[in-house]
Every structure is written in C-alpha cells, then in structure tokens.
Amino acid sequence: MITMRDRAQALEMKYTQEQTWLFRAEARRNKLIGLWAAETMGAQDPLGYATNLAEWGVEHPTDVQLIDRLRQDFTAANVVLNEDEITSRMHALLIEILEEMRT
Incomplete structure (x- = not known):
C-alpha cells in the first residue's frame, strides 16, 4: 500500500524533474x-x-530581466x-523547444 510519505516523495521527485526540464528549456x-x-x-x-546571453540568463532567471536586457542591447x-x-x-x-523535448 502506498503511504502518504511515498506519495509526497513521488510528487517532490516529479516537481524536481519538471523544474529541471523547464530550466533546460529556458x-x-x-x-x-x-x-x-x-x-x-548585426553582431x-x-x-x-547568444552564449553570453544564455549564461547571463542563469543568474537573471526571469523573463522580465531578459526582455530588459534585450531591449537595452x-x-x-x-x-x-x-x-x-x-x-x-x-x-x-x-x-517549440518544449514540444521538441516531449518527442
């Protein structure tokens, strides 16, 4: 029988995997x-x-920050x-990336 602890651990694992997947996609x-x-x-x-922007995005994870950076550039x-x-x-x-990752 599945206990509440087992279910909680499974949900935590699923959440962790989804967040990792989303981080990679972003x-x-x-x-x-x-x-x-x-x-x-015309760079x-x-x-x-592109590499610099992706690395910068790790330290500045919100879309708002990325949009501001792109607008400034x-x-x-x-x-x-x-x-x-x-x-x-x-x-x-x-x-597009999420669809590719699902297949």
Whole structure:
C-alpha cells in the first residue's frame, strides 16, 4: 500500500524533474533568442552573444530581466523593436523547444 510519505516523495521527485526540464528549456530558449537578437542587431559574433546571453540568463532567471536586457542591447545597436515582438518571439521559441523535448 502506498503511504502518504511515498506519495509526497513521488510528487517532490516529479516537481524536481519538471523544474529541471523547464530550466533546460529556458536556457536553450535564451540561446536561440540570443542568436535571433544577434542577427537582428548585426553582431559580429552571434554565437558568442547568444552564449553570453544564455549564461547571463542563469543568474537573471526571469523573463522580465531578459526582455530588459534585450531591449537595452537593441537600443544600443540602434535597432527599433518593441517589447511585444521580443516577448512573442520568446514564447514561440519556448513552445517549440518544449514540444521538441516531449518527442
């Protein structure tokens, strides 16, 4: 018979696995959004920028922080993009990545 402790441990394990999965998906999304941003800004080293952005995202885990960083980088590169364009690109990439990870 399954005890309450066993059930609690199973739920904790499931939660941990889901959070790990989401962390990996968001890190991958951040790298892809970095590649897109680098191409949009005409960066000399798109892969370097994307890698830097993904690493930065580990220490700044919220989407709001990432959007602010991208907006600042676009402004510095004299590229006009609004927050909705960045947000919709981020959401589309995350959905695509999660679907790929499920298969």
